[in-house]
Amino acid sequence: MRAADVAAAAGVSTTAVSFVLNGRDAGSISAATRARVLKAAEELGYRPNHIARSLRQRSTSSIGLVTDAVASSPFGGRLLAAATETAEASDQVLLMMDIGHRTGRVGEAIAALEHRQVDAIIYATMGFTELAEAPESRIPLVLANCVAPTPGPSSVSPDDAGGATAALEHLADLGHQHVVMLGGHYDPGNPNSGNISGPIRWDAFRRAAERRSVEARHVGTGWQIDDGHAAALTALDAPPGERPTALFAVCDRIAAGALLAAAKLGLDVPGDVSIIGFDDQEALAGHTVPALTTVALPHAAMGEAAVRMALDAVSGGSETPEHLVLPCPLVVRGSTAPPPMGAG
Amino acid sequence: MRAADVAAAAGVSTTAVSFVLNGRDAGSISAATRARVLKAAEELGYRPNHIARSLRQRSTSSIGLVTDAVASSPFGGRLLAAATETAEASDQVLLMMDIGHRTGRVGEAIAALEHRQVDAIIYATMGFTELAEAPESRIPLVLANCVAPTPGPSSVSPDDAGGATAALEHLADLGHQHVVMLGGHYDPGNPNSGNISGPIRWDAFRRAAERRSVEARHVGTGWQIDDGHAAALTALDAPPGERPTALFAVCDRIAAGALLAAAKLGLDVPGDVSIIGFDDQEALAGHTVPALTTVALPHAAMGEAAVRMALDAVSGGSETPEHLVLPCPLVVRGSTAPPPMGAG
C-alpha cells in the first residue's frame, strides 16, 4: 500500500497523490483529479508511511521525553498523561526514555533520542530540581519541573514559593498563630536529593509567617508517610496551650502521616489541629479522612506547557528561552479550620 | 554527517562503512579497512541516521505502548519504568500513547502507532482487566495486566487469586479465625470498572478461608483511602469478642484507610487487629505506621515480560500466543501478628 498504488488506482501520478493528501493542491490540482485521488485513497485505506515521510522531510513529528524516574513517581503520571495528550493533539508522539535515578545518563539518553531524529527533547524530573548544568542538546530542549543556571534552555517549573505562601496565608486567615512545618529537609539517602522544594517551601512559609506575625517552626525531615508520622508526634508533643494549632506538611504523604499521628493522639483534625499538605497527590489528598487541604502542584499544566514550548521551538518560534513558572493553587478541603478556642 | 562522509574520510566505499559498523564484515572486509573506517567514524562522531535505516530495513526498533491511564495510576509507573529499561537494553525505544479512560480509542491508538511503523504493540491497563474483545492489530500485540477471550493475543497478568490465597494462609498461620475483606466491589462510578481484581481476590480469599475453616466476610466497596476508612469502621464496630481479628484490604489504599480508622478507634495494629493489603504500592505500603504487610503486584515484572514477549514475537519467535501469569508474592512487614489472647 504505497502512494504509487493509490496513484495507479486513480490513474494519476504520485505527485498528484502527494499534493492532494498534503493539502498542497491549491491551484495546481483540478477538482476532478482531487476527487479521484481522495476516493482511491479512501477505498484502499491508504495511510502514508511515516518513516519515509520523516526521512524526506527531516522531521519525525515526535518529541523525546527523558525522565528522571518521573515514570515511577506518585504524580509523575499526571505530567506524562498531559504531555502525551497535548502531543497527540498535534499529531506528535512521545518517545520515552527513563534514566531511573542515574542522572549521569541524561546526556546518553538525549543523544540516543537525537539519533532517532526526534524534533525536540523534554527533560522532566520527579521533584523540582536545580540542575548543576543544562543538559547538552543539538535540538530544541525544554526543562520540565527543573531549571538550569541562566542562561539555560526554556523551562517550566512550579511556583513552590507562591504555594507555600498561600498555605500560610490560608492558615493565618483562619486565625492560627502558632504553626509548624513538617519534613522535607535535605536527606542524603533519599533519591529526592537534588530536590529543592523543601528549602524553597520552608523559606517562603517562614517569611510569610513573619509578615503575618505568626510563630513558625520546622520539625522533622523526609518525604514519606512514616517521616510525617514521626515529625507530627514530635511537633504535637506539648500541652494544649503550647501545642501548634496547625501543621504544614512539605508534601501530602507527610500530611497523611501527620493525620495518622493525630488520630493516635486522640486529636481531631481539623477540630484540634489543622493540617495542610502540598502536591495534591492523586488518590491521596482527596481521599484521606478528612480530605486534605493542600497546595496543588501543576503537573498536568507543566506537561502540557512543556510539549507546547517544544513544539513552538521546532516551528521556529522565538529564539529566546522562555521560563514559565506555573502557579500552585490552594485546594481547600476538610483538614483545615480555625484553631480551637483559647489555643495558641 | 553521513555514512558517505565517513567513507570519504576513510577513503573507502559506503558499503565498507555499513558493513563494518553493522558487524557484517566477517570475511569480507580487511582488517586495515576496518580499522580505517572505525577511526574515521570515531573522529567524526558518526552515528547512523536511525530513520533512514528504519526505512531501508522495514523495522524501526521501537515498540508502541498504549496505556489505559497507566500513566496516571499510582503504580503504573513501575510497569513503565521496567518496560523502558528492558526496551533500552535491546536498543529499542517505547512510543507512548495514553488513551486516558476512553477505552474506545484503543483501536485508533494502535492504528496511529502502526503507521509510525512500530515493530510491535503492548497494550497495558491500569487495573487487571478482562477485555470484552482483543484489540485489532496487524503487528505483534501483547496484553499487559489484562487478558482477552481465548484464543487471544499473548498476555502477562498477575496471579491475583494466588496472592489473595497467600494473604489468607498468612493470616490463618498466624492463628486468625475471624477475618474480613475490605472494599473492592464493582463500582459503576469508578474508572476501575473493568477491573476484575475485586471479585477475583474475594473469591480466592473466601475459598482459602473455607479450606482453613476460618470465618470470612466481606465489607464495603471502593478502592480509595476513605472507602477503606469507612469499611473498617463498619467491620470493627463490634464488641471485642465478636470483632474480626484481621482485615484483608483489597488494596493498599484501603488498608491505609483501615489503619487510620483503627487509630481513631484506639485499636493497636497489629496488637488488636492485623491488617494486610494488596499491591505493595510505592511510597505507601512500605511507609505506613506500622509498615504494611501486603501482597505485591508484579508490575515491574509485567513490564519487563511484556517487552520481552513483544521482542520475541518480532524476531519471529513462537507463533502460538503465550499467557504468562506472574506470582504476587507476600511481603511481610509490620501490620500483621497473631490475634490478641481470647479473641474470636
Place this chain on the structure above:
DNA sequence: CTGTTAGCGCATTCAT
C-alpha cells in the same frame, strides 16, 4: 576483498 548500484516510500523541483 571491495566498490557500484539500486531501491526503501515519500515530497518536490522542474519541465511539459
Place this chain on the structure above:
DNA sequence: ATGAATGCGCTAACAG
C-alpha cells in the same frame, strides 16, 4: 494542471 525525475541516508544484492 500534471508528471517525470531526483534525492533524503542507508543497506545489500551484485559485479568486479
